[in-house]
Amino acid sequence: MMQFPFNKPHFTGREAYHVAAAGASGKISGNGQFTALCHDFFRQRYGFGKVLLTTSCTDALEMTALLARIEPGDEVIMPSFTFVSTANAFILRGAHIIFADSNPYNPNMDVSLIESLISSRTRAIVVVHYAGIACDMDAVMELAGRYRLLVIEDAAHAIDSFYKDRPLGSIGHMGAFSFHETKNISCGEGGMLVVNDAELAPRAEIIWEKGTNRAAFYRGEVDKYGWVDVGSSFLPSDLAAAYLLGQLDSLDDIQQKRKHIFDTYHHFLMPLQLSGDLQLPYIPDYASHNGHLFYIVTQQLSHRDRLIRHLNQQGIQAVFHYLPLHQSPFYKNKYTGRPLPESERYADCLLRLPFFYDLDDEQIETVVKAVFGFFN
Numbered sequence: 001m002m003q004f005p006f007n008k009p010h011f012t013g014r015e016a017y018h019v020a021a022a023g024a025s026g027k028i029s030g031n032g033q034f035t036a037l038c039h040d041f042f043r044q045r046y047g048f049g050k051v052l053l054t055t056s057c058t059d060a061l062e063m064t065a066l067l068a069r070i071e072p073g074d075e076v077i078m079p080s081f082t083f084v085s086t087a088n089a090f091i092l093r094g095a096h097i098i099f100a101d102s103n104p105y106n107p108n109m110d111v112s113l114i115e116s117l118i119s120s121r122t123r124a125i126v127v128v129h130y131a132g133i134a135c136d137m138d139a140v141m142e143l144a145g146r147y148r149l150l151v152i153e154d155a156a157h158a159i160d161s162f163y164k165d166r167p168l169g170s171i172g173h174m175g176a177f178s179f180h181e182t183k184n185i186s187c188g189e190g191g192m193l194v195v196n197d198a199e200l201a202p203r204a205e206i207i208w209e210k211g212t213n214r215a216a217f218y219r220g221e222v223d224k225y226g227w228v229d230v231g232s233s234f235l236p237s238d239l240a241a242a243y244l245l246g247q248l249d250s251l252d253d254i255q256q257k258r259k260h261i262f263d264t265y266h267h268f269l270m271p272l273q274l275s276g277d278l279q280l281p282y283i284p285d286y287a288s289h290n291g292h293l294f295y296i297v298t299q300q301l302s303h304r305d306r307l308i309r310h311l312n313q314q315g316i317q318a319v320f321h322y323l324p325l326h327q328s329p330f331y332k333n334k335y336t337g338r339p340l341p342e343s344e345r346y347a348d349c350l351l352r353l354p355f356f357y358d359l360d361d362e363q364i365e366t367v368v369k370a371v372f373g374f375f376n
């Protein structure tokens with residue numbers, strides 16, 4: 001057991017209170033009262049249009065692909081430096097993925113490259129706000145408007161993070177969030193679909209309820225419910241929603257703590273960026289961060305791997321992140337696009353430091369000292 005694990009889920013205590021209440025209520029299947037309370041919370045706090053809790057962000061992304069009516073041969077543009085679910089959701093519908101490279105200054109998709117990747121088959125752009133740091137959404141939305149494309153925000157990292165003053169997940173036509181245990185707010189496995197385009201909202205609810213209009217039936221809008229469209233079982237049990245509500249009770253506290261951890265790492269590691277040893281997260285003026293994760297980028301792969309070993313030897317678990325999807329065993333023989341040097345550089349040189357709610361200042365100092373120890 002590492003003295004400093006990479007992640008440790010934060011248990012506030014409120015989760016157990018709500019889960020017990022859900023159990024005692026006699027209704028624990030999906031779309032119950034705790035699901036409704038979570039939906040209300042997110043709508044009120046962030047002004048989202050339609051919100052639907054899902055069993056994972058992966059499921060929320062699969063719903064976006066169904067809602068976008070992606071068909072075999074359609075093209076979807078997305079970064080290569082992301083999690084497999086971003087791509088799988090569209091691969092399952094037969095899409096052809098067009099990967100874009102990352103920015104030199106942060107791992108987000110280089111928005112200036114998107115236009116050159118658009119063809120007559122392009123249907124959607126999927127942005128990933130890496131580390132909860134926003135992509136340049138005005139530029140993405142302008143392009144999407146001009147070419148009539150859908151924009152989907154993979155906001156798995158991005159709860160409570162903003163572009164200018166707009167919450168991430170509220171800007172594209174749809175957004176997908178994760179409540180996996182490695183994310184800021186969690187119920188073990190969980191997620192949320194946000195539908196900002198009002199025209200897509202009624203169908204979202206049907207797909208969510210296995211292709212039936214049961215949600216409308218429960219609201220008394222129809223007198224019986226039946227099979228009206230495709231769908232699947234995307235809704236989580238109310239026990240998961242109750243647990244999530246316990247986390248939402250403490251959202252401000254959790255966010256304050258996590259932003260403090262991020263800012264502390266950033267402040268103390270700055271000399272290593274100034275000396276050219278490391279690249280630190282870059283937050284453009286239009287973005288704010290949400291303390292999702294803290295990464296550093298070394299000059300080369302050998303430094304990164306040696307630094308991980310150096311930290312491991314001191315009981316500090318540091319981990320690399322995505323292998324670029326265009327080089328993955330599943331996709332490398334299908335990939336015919338351009339080289340993606342920045343995505344490959346982040347795959348080779350990026351590492352993430354221990355990051356969790358209970359990490360205190362003294363522990364952060366220990367990690368920072370260990371990083372300095374490597375470079376001195």
Ligand SMILES: *Cc1c(COP(=O)(O)O)cnc(C)c1O
Nearest residue numbers: 056057058083085156178180191
């Ligand atoms: C975590 C993550 C996902 C998947 O989230 P799950 O809730 O585990 O399905 C998707 N995209 C990105 C960028 C992620 O980091």
